[in-house]
Amino acid sequence: MREQVRRTAAAAAAMLLAAAVAGCAGGQRQAVETSGAVSANDAAHAPLAGEQGLAAQSGESDPAAPSGESVGGAAASAPSGTSDAVDTEAAGRPGDAELLQQIAGMTLEARIGQLIVAGVDGTSADAGAKRMIREQHVGGVIFYKDNLASAESVIRYVNQLKAWNADGAAPLLLSVDQEGGKVSRLPALKKLPNAGVIGDTGDAALAEDVGEILARACAELGLNVDFAPVLDINSNPANPVIGARAFGSGEQVVTEMGLATMKGIRSQGVIPVVKHFPGHGDTAVDSHLDLPVVNKGLDQLKAFEWKPFEAAIREGAGAVMVAHILFPKIDPDYPASLSKTIVTEQLRGMLGFKGVVITDDLTMGAIADHYGIGEAAVLSVKAGADLVLIAHKYGNVDKAIAALASSVKQGVLTEARLNESVLRVLRLKADGKLSDEAIGSPQLAPVNEAIAEVLAQAARP
Known part of the structure; x- marks a missing residue:
């Protein structure tokens, strides 16, 4: 039986890869002006074909329709990755064939789980965290200050989560907001200056x-993702x-300092x-607390707010967080984190x-007070987001997973769209x-010396 499952998964992966190659040969990519915004990014990330048409593929239905809140039950556990191909270019990344084969063998629950970064409770791993990882296959965790009592407790927490994920599809994203200054979560460390102080130098x-x-501080405590740097212009x-x-109030200083900080973080493997x-x-x-509204048009954003992000993308940024802000001149209906126009057409296309x-945390007032968690999760993935951040309450993770599973079953979110994000x-x-792999005792004294x-x-x- 196990050998039969292996052969089935391998055949499914071959179908996925063949369909991807055929899709590329068909030349369906929509041309988009990039204004020279891609260089190192192209080397770091092989493009996914037809990204400009993702929303058309992933939901002909009214995007406001799938709330998912009233739909209970998880999806069936049989692998369904072959029902719609991952739409990736023929000139793909080394290793994509193996990843496509892996995706073909994953259940729907496992694939949806990879799209979730969830908050956890307490200062030690509990039953709720175990259920999220072992049963819901959640692919990432975010820690906040109230989870991080001491360096030793963080190591125990992290190692337990890793142990529970031993049979998971991929290692866990173990994340934290560690910007320095005002936003400093990690214990037993001196506080770095705010970014504004660094920018002023x-x-x-x-x-x-x-x-x-x-990054050294994160790595010593077993964390592999830092939600930093801030590229907002204050x-x-x-x-x-x-x-x-923010590093400052001008695009030049924010760009220069932000890219240097990003380079430093990456240099340590975080x-x-x-x-x-x-x-x-x-x-x-x-x-x-609530949904901000910014009445700026596309030309204004391109000339100012986009500048640091554009530069970071040129330098091969691997991950971008999208804000919960309504830009009515660009998309009057949905905030950036839920907007196909902003995520797919602008961030990915332009x-x-x-x-x-x-996404930024979907439990923040900007979203939670205006949408259901399940509805917001579906809308964000339809818009083009790959990871949904749900920072608080295990019940909110349940709602998001149920809504995403329901949307795939109903055809509101296609298998192709889901698989693109998983890839x-x-x-x-x-x-x-x-x-x-488990990590040993942290060595924070050298980090504190560097902070000094x-x-x-x-x-x-």
Whole structure:
């Protein structure tokens, strides 16, 4: 029986790959002006064909229709990856054939799970976290300050999650918001300066050092993803949520410092996630509390807010977080994180981004007060997002998974669209050389020494 399953999965993968090659040969890619925005990014991420037409493929239905909240039950566990091919170009990445074969053998639940980054409870791994990983196949976890009591407890937590994921489809994304300054989650560490202080020095080498330190701290505690750097331009003095988290109020300093920080993070083997596209710097509302509205058009964003993100994409950024902000002149109906126009047509099409798109936390007031969690999860994936961030309450993860499964069963979200995101996520994990091997005791003293040096440099006139 096991050999028969293996042969079936291999045959399914061959069908997927053949369909992908045929799709490329058909020349269905829609031309999009990129204004020279892709270079290193193309080397880092093989393009997925037809990305401009994803929404047409992935949901001819009204995008507001699938709330998923009233639909209970998980999907059937039989592998269904062969019902619709992953639409990837023939000149694919080395290793894509193996990943496609893996996807072909994954159940629907396992594939949906790879699209979820979920929050956890408490300072030690509990039954809810075990269920998410072992039964729901959740592919990533985010830690907050109240999960991180001490360095030793973090290591125990991380190692337990890794052990539970031993039979998972891929190693876990183990993530944290560790920006330095105001947003510093990790325990037993001196606090780095805010990004604004680093930006004021005008020293890109110092910013790169900060990125290295952020990543070293994450890696010592077993974390492989850092939701940093912030590439927002703090152009609105009334902004209640960005402020000194930004490197400055001009696109040049934010671009220079942000790219240096991203380079530093990557140098230590941690995945940086640049945020919050298309730019959170000109908001006057905290999206944790309600939905900000920015009345800027496309030309304004391209000339200013997009600049740091465009540069990061050229430098091979692997992951971008999309903000919960409504831009009514661009999409009057959906905030950026749920907008096909912003995620697929602009970020993927106009800026040529081929990596992983992750939403900001769907439990924030900007989304939770206006949409159901299940509805928001479906809308975000239909829009082109690959990872859905659900930072609080295991019940919210249940709702998102049930809604995504229901949307696939009903044909609202196609298998092809789902598989594209799974492929991107598995690529990111493979590129990052993620591992579920247990880690030993952290060595934080050298990290604190490096932080002290940065503090001294930043304080110099």
